[in-house]
Each structure stands twice: as C-alpha cells, then as structure tokens.
Amino acid sequence: MYKCSVDRMKDLINTFSQFGATGDGGITRYELSEASIMARTEFKKRMEEIGATVEIDDLACMYATLPGTDPKAKRIVMGSHCDSVRNGGNYDGILGVMGAMEALTTVAKDKIAHKHPLTAMIWTNEEGSLYPPAMMVSGIITNDYLPPAIAKNFQFDNMMKSVSVVDKTTTFGEQLAKYPFIGDKANRITPDKYKAMFELHIEQGPILEDAGNEVGVVDCVLGMFNYRVKFFGQAAHAGTFPMAKRKDALFAAAQALIHIHTEVDKLGRPELVYTTGEIVCHPCVHTVIPDYIDFSIDCRHEDPEVRAKVMAILEDVAKKEWAGCRCEIEEKWQRDTVYFNETLFNYVKTSAEELGLKHQVIHSGAGHDAQFCNYMMPTTMIFVRSKDGLSHCEPEYSSPEDCTAGASVMLNAVLKADSE
Numbered sequence: 001m002y003k004c005s006v007d008r009m010k011d012l013i014n015t016f017s018q019f020g021a022t023g024d025g026g027i028t029r030y031e032l033s034e035a036s037i038m039a040r041t042e043f044k045k046r047m048e049e050i051g052a053t054v055e056i057d058d059l060a061c062m063y064a065t066l067p068g069t070d071p072k073a074k075r076i077v078m079g080s081h082c083d084s085v086r087n088g089g090n091y092d093g094i095l096g097v098m099g100a101m102e103a104l105t106t107v108a109k110d111k112i113a114h115k116h117p118l119t120a121m122i123w124t125n126e127e128g129s130l131y132p133p134a135m136m137v138s139g140i141i142t143n144d145y146l147p148p149a150i151a152k153n154f155q156f157d158n159m160m161k162s163v164s165v166v167d168k169t170t171t172f173g174e175q176l177a178k179y180p181f182i183g184d185k186a187n188r189i190t191p192d193k194y195k196a197m198f199e200l201h202i203e204q205g206p207i208l209e210d211a212g213n214e215v216g217v218v219d220c221v222l223g224m225f226n227y228r229v230k231f232f233g234q235a236a237h238a239g240t241f242p243m244a245k246r247k248d249a250l251f252a253a254a255q256a257l258i259h260i261h262t263e264v265d266k267l268g269r270p271e272l273v274y275t276t277g278e279i280v281c282h283p284c285v286h287t288v289i290p291d292y293i294d295f296s297i298d299c300r301h302e303d304p305e306v307r308a309k310v311m312a313i314l315e316d317v318a319k320k321e322w323a324g325c326r327c328e329i330e331e332k333w334q335r336d337t338v339y340f341n342e343t344l345f346n347y348v349k350t351s352a353e354e355l356g357l358k359h360q361v362i363h364s365g366a367g368h369d370a371q372f373c374n375y376m377m378p379t380t381m382i383f384v385r386s387k388d389g390l391s392h393c394e395p396e397y398s399s400p401e402d403c404t405a406g407a408s409v410m411l412n413a414v415l416k417a418d419s420e
C-alpha cells in the first residue's frame with residue numbers, strides 16, 4: 001500500500017487557501033477570475049516540477065500527465081474543480097485537485113511503477129457561481145453521452161452566452177477567450193484517450209463525522225427533481241382592501257408550503273431531503289397585496305418511487321385553491337440516480353480497507369463533475385469527512401490527515417485500475 005504525505009498536503013492546503021482568500025478563513029474563487037489564474041499557475045508549476053506534462057483544452061480544463069510504461073495505454077485521471085462559491089471554503093473542489101497532485105507527486109517521488117499514463121485534472125467552472133449553471137464544462141464535454149433531457153441544458157453555444165451574475169454583461173465565452181489558460185479542443189478528456197476518472201471530494205454533510213468514519217466510498221449521486229409551485233392571487237392596496245376579500249398569493253404559498261412539509265414528512269423517509277430555497281414575489285412592494293408567488297422545490301432521493309410520491313403530493317397541491325388563489329406546478333428538470341462504476345467502487349473500498357481506514361459506503365447528495373463523466377467513462381468518487389457537515393461556507397474544514405487519507409485511497413485505487 002502506498003501512502004501520501006500529510007506534510008505535503010498541509011503545504012498544498014495552505015498554499016491554495018491564499019488564492020482568493022476573503023480574510024475570514026475562506027475563499028471567493030470564481031472561475032476565470034484572477035484568483036483562478038493564481039490557482040492554475042500553481043498547479044502547472046508544481047506538476048511540471050515533478051516531471052508531468054501539462055495540457056489545456058479549449059474550455060480551460062487542465063491535464064497534468066506522468067507517462068506510464070505502456071505508451072499505447074489509456075490515461076487514468078484524477079480531478080475536480082478549483083472554483084468556489086462566494087465566501088466558500090478551502091476544500092470544496094480544490095481537495096480533489098490537491099489530492100490528485102499529491103497522488104502524482106507520491107508516484108513521482110516514490111518512483112511507483114505504472115503502466116498507464118496518470119493524469120491530475122482541473123475541471124473548469126463546476127460551481128458556476130459567476131457564470132451559471134453548475135457543472136457547466138463537464139456538461140459540455142460529456143454532452144454526447146448525457147440523457148437528452150440533461151444534455152439540452154449544456155449546449156456549447158448557450159453556455160458561451162452565460163452572463164456574469166456580478167456585472168450582468170460579460171459572457172463566459174468572452175472571458176474564456178481572454179483567459180491565459182486556454183488550449184486545444186483535441187486535449188479534452190474523451191473515452192478513447194482516458195480509461196477511468198476518480199474524483200476525491202469533501203462529503204459536505206455530517207454522515208461520516210457522525211459515524212466516526214474517515215473516508216466515504218461513494219456508490220451513487222442521488223436522483224433529484226426541481227419544481228416550481230406557483231400561486232395566482234389579486235393585487236390590491238394594503239390599506240384599503242378588507243382582509244375577508246383578499247386573494248393574497250404569499251399567504252396562499254405559506255399555507256401550501258407548510259402542507260407540503262407535513263405531507264412529505266408523513267412518508268417517513270428520514271433520508272429524503274427537500275428544499276425551498278428560492279421564492280419570487282410580485283410585485284414585492286410593502287403596500288401591495290402580492291398577486292403572484294412562485295417557489296422552488298428541490299427534492300433528492302435514491303429511489304424513483306419515493307421521488308414519485310413527493311411529486312404526487314405536489315400534483316395534489318396544484319388541484320386545490322389556497323386562500324382563494326389558484327395553484328400550478330411546473331417541472332423544471334429531473335435526473336435519475338447515477339450509480340458509479342462497480343469495479344472502480346470496489347477498488348476504492350478495498351483500498352480503504354487495506355489502508356486500515358475507518359470507512360463506509362455513502363451516497364452523494366450533491367452534484368459533481370464525476371456524475372456527468374460517469375456517463376462517458378468508468379468513474380467513481382471518494383469522500384472525506386467534513387467538520388460539522390459544513391460546506392459552501394468559510395468554516396468548511398477537513399483535517400490534513402483526512403485529506404491525505406482520501407488521497408491515499410485514491411492513489412491505491414488508481415494503481416489497482418492501472419494493473420488491470
């Protein structure tokens with residue numbers, strides 16, 4: 001069994017935490033920003049120092065490769081993203097890049113023999129926090145392999161037109177054209193050149209920590225759906241219109257939301273998660289009774305039958321009147337549970353066992369580049385535990401020891417795939 005270095009991992013964490021540092025312990029590192037250039041410059045420098053060749057594709061994804069003994073063998077790749085959400089933490093995404101760098105560094109320094117070329121990769125714009133949507137570039141690269149209902153949301157031309165949420169003017173395509181890390185489309189990850197993909201990531205939830213486990217062997221990314229629930233009322237003056245005659249769309253929505261929670265909770269599935277995170281109010285003026293509300297419902301569960309039961313509750317809600325207001329629902333999108341490659345999953349599980357790490361099988365509730373890549377080639381993920389289950393915020397933390405354990409599991413799993 002090969003072990004990665006905790007000291008080198010500490011150095012990587014300290015170094016990358018500076019690029020886009022907010023001063024409050026976290027980072028804001030939007031894709032294609034100055035901070036992202038710093039992170040990529042460091043990636044290139046360190047990977048060239050260990051003798052890797054760095055290539056870049058037309059979407060700014062970066063690939064650092066150490067050759068193997070068989071020049072005809074396909075590459076095995078490890079990677080994740082280096083962008084963050086606004087005021088995010090020092091681990092989401094970048095851990096998968098640092099873990100890949102550390103695994104390659106261990107291979108180079110310990111002169112570990114391998115047949116296949118081994119690659120550390122940066123996937124561009126996973127968060128999509130400046131240029132939406134999330135998982136934009138993995139959605140473009142794997143587009144031909146995705147189910148059509150998902151593929152249509154990641155068309156190259158449309159993605160290039162994605163507008164900055166900050167200046168509301170610059171497009172992703174314009175910024176990409178000016179970016180220093182841009183290369184050839186021929187360098188993109190493809191199944192004829194790559195054999196398998198591994199993504200190390202923080203769990204972003206409390207399951208591993210609560211169970212006292214260091215590492216998660218990820219079997220799938222949960223299926224989910226996204227609906228809008230809409231309420232149509234009547235606008236009128238807040239001071240003159242009597243309560244008894246009102247059709248207040250916000251009051252209607254509030255009642256319906258409580259009803260949805262009550263009914264979904266009655267399903268008795270504690271592993272089911274559902275969220276209303278977005279609400280639109282019209283006209284959103286304090287002197288006017290709202291005539292229109294819509295809110296989002298994001299629902300995630302492995303089993304399609306459980307998701308169908310939640311959909312049935314929403315359909316039932318749409319059939320009723322709420323506080324005198326008509327209700328409609330609209331499906332925005334849905335996707336099935338994505339199961340990772342069984343062989344790679346077993347390599348990860350065996351590696352965790354052989355390293356003597358406390359581990360468990362775990363589902364991913366969040367989306368990742370690996371989930372799209374899995375449609376294109378054998379792919380899997382490794383999780384390390386997150387302190388207090390926190391992520392997408394500045395206190396996000398995983399210990400250097402856990403981060404290194406995750407990198408070691410990935411390295412040994414990669415070497416098992418290499419010897420196949």
Ligand SMILES: [Zn+2]
Binds near residue numbers: 081201
């Ligand atoms: Zn991530």
